[in-house]
Amino acid sequence: MTTPDHLSATFAALADPTRRAILARLATGEASVTQLAEPFEMSMPAISKHLKVLERAHLIGRGREAQWRPCRLEAAPLKDISDWIDHYRQFWEQSFDRLDDYLRELKARDSAAQKPRAKDKKHARKQRKN
Amino acid sequence: MPASNAKTSSATNLLERDLTLTRVFDAPRELIFQAWTEPEHLKRWWGPRGFTAPTCEVDLRVGGTWKIVMRFPDGVNEHTMQAVYREIVPPEHLSFTNTALDKDGTRLLEGLTTITLEDLGGKTKLTMYTRMTGLVSYSDRMLDGMEPGWSQTLERLGEALAEWSKS
Secondary structure: OOOHHHHHHHHHHHOOHHHHHHHHHHOOOOEOHHHHHOOOOOOHHHHHHHHHHHHHOOOEEEOOOOOOOOEEEOOHHHHHHHHHHHHHHHHHHHHHHHHHHHHHHHHHHHHHHHHHHHHHHHHHHHHHHO | OOHHHOEEEEOOOOOEEEEEEEEEEOOOHHHHHHHHHOHHHHHHHOOOOOOEEEEEEEOOOOOOEEEEEEEOOOOOOEEEEEEEEEEEEOOOEEEEEEEEEOOOOOEEEEEEEEEEEEEEOOEEEEEEEEEEEEOOOOOOOOOOOOOOOOOOOHHHHHHHHHHHHHO
């Protein structure tokens, strides 16, 4: 798990459509900066700037071995960022479990409350007889 | 947990997400509507087990606000949900915009939630549809100690990103 600060960096890095497109391309495999720049009408320095943001957010890694330093996707921060909706889902699922219990409790209380009322009716009949 | 009648689905976008949950409750919808709209009821079930809801204020009218504080099992950490009612149709429909805040007042997520209650002859099918946007570091702090049981393959991640970059 990354820290909340890392997660903020991930959110910030993902806020840009070009960077998201770069990540989508990298999800299909490693690519060089030149290859990544191809679909965009952008200068190499502009692309490099985007890559630096992604690298700082630990969303991509750069190879050291080859001179062309291939970029690759690092999935871990993306998993963390996706987890928030899962936490939210769990919040509701578990709240619904408690709601289910609580509704049972309410119904039980309600039927218990009806018994004295039945007694009252009997009592009322008695009173009428008198 | 009765997983059999709890179905979930979510869209592919990572920051903005749709979530639909359904659950069948063995209670009439009037009672469930009450449980959703009266503070004394809400406090009894809001949040996972071990969590409490020390504060709940409801102004049940369109444009009215609903605020509920959820206290963590540690007794210290708190998250607040602030909502504004958009539609109120007892006992079948409730919709509200909602924002979740952490203890420092940082907005964690916001969205629009719709609750529909369908009468199944004594039982009630509840459908909750929510469209949420994660705002900041909405992290594992949220519901600490809960296992998400979630796994995402790189392929699916790639599909999600491809979908997203089109928008």
